Amino acid sequence: MGDPAGIGPEIVVRALLERPDLRGQVVVAGDEATLRRAADVVRPQCGGAPLDVVxxxxxxxxxxxxRQGLALIQTCAPGALVQWGRISAEAGRAAADSIAAAARWVLTGQARALVTAPVHKESLAVAGLPHPGHTEFLQALAAEHAGVPVSEMPVRMMLSAPGLATVLVSIHMSLRQALEAVTTERVMDTIRITAAHYRRCGMPDVRIAVAGLNPHAGEGGLFGREEIEILQPAVDRARADGLKVSGPHAPDTVFMRARQGEFDVVVAMYHDQGLIPVKLLGLEHGVNTTLGLPMVRTSPDHGTAFDLAGTGRASAASLLEAVDAAIEMSRLSPS
Incomplete structure (x- = not known):
């Protein structure tokens, strides 16, 4: 259900009101009182259509x-409703408990895929969660389930919108740390994880473009040598492995070229380099997919939108895109 203080519960309700075909297929991990409150504010915005919480x-x-209602499993301790639009440990704990329960259902084969509604990273932090976001939390849960160290469960974030997909070398860290995280091994791992995902989804010859780090991809070393000393060796090794990889490309044009059909996916060096182009195409169509997990996990490409929480007006479009993507990926890649 996501953070109970944000729009997550509301977009879950709206999604099932707008897409009755999903009822019976989707089970929500969350809190009954929170989902009933969400239904109370969303239903009037949807013509008063009935939707019971079962x-x-x-x-x-x-x-x-x-198929007539919202199927829910209570995954957090019932308590007082949290206030909309407020960061709190209570909200963070409820969100974390729901994520953990739902992830374990998928990891143990009791469910086919996981779709997560938005969480607030500050609420997770004040609740004591030692992970900055969904991706890292799910990585830790999957590693624990597999009985391996987190370092042996490398994951990557992929953001996609119609016409553009990008996979990030690093995720939630400062820009300074992100620059230091650009290593040949990390870029190579990102390429491999990306290729493996597309192979499982029926695209063994995916065309992967690697974005440069510096302006104009370094301009032959004039604006930095990372492309020469770090990125090019990764590209060369990937090609030697038989992957269709090109680059490093100038980062200011590679996303446009991908959208025009020259590449299937772009490997971006850090969070904002990859996410800004995707989000520019429209948050309502964006999908976040975690690559490298032993399960399918997607989410909408937006946050908790505290300013909209409680109004019932938040769009479920991106969540529905994420649900449809998860269903399709679970069919193509049942593992």
Whole structure:
């Protein structure tokens, strides 16, 4: 359900009101009172259409999920409703508990895919979660399930919108740290993880473009030598492995070239380099996919939108894109 103080519960309700075909397929991990409150504010915005919250006892009761309502499993301790639009430890704990429960259902084969609604990183932090976001939290949960160190469960964030997909070498860290994280091994791992994802999805010959780090991809070393000393060796090694990889390309044009059809996906060096182009195409169509996990996980490409929380007006478009993507990926890549 995401952060109960944000729009997550509301867009979950709206998604099931707008797409009745998903009822019976989707089970929500969250809090009953929070989802009922969300339904109370969203239903009037959707013509008053009925949507009951049906509480199940656990994954063993999924077969009883009604196509007439929102099937819910209570995954956090019931308590007082948190205030909309406010950071709090209570909200962070509720969100984290829901993520952990839902992830374990998928990791143990009780569900086919995980779709996460937005969380607020500050609420997770004040709740004591030692992970800055969904991606890192899910990485830790998957590593624990597999019985391996987190270092042996490398994951990457992929953001996609119609016509453009990008995978990030680094995720949630300062820009200074992100620059230091650009190493040949890390870029090579990103390329491999990206290629493996597309191979599982039926695209063994995916065309991967590697974005440069510096203006004009360094201009032959005039504006930095990272392209020569770090990125080019990664590209060369990937090609030697038989992957269709090109670059490093000038970062100010590579995303445009990908959208025009020259590449299938762009490997970006850091968070904002890759996310700004995707979000510019429209948050309502963006999907976040975690690559490298032993399960399918997607989410909408937007945050908790505290300013909209409680109004019932938040769009479920990106969440629905994420649900549809998760369903399709789980069919193509059931593992």
């Amino acid at each position: 509480v199940l006892g656990g994954p063993g009761e999924w077969a009883h999920a009604s």
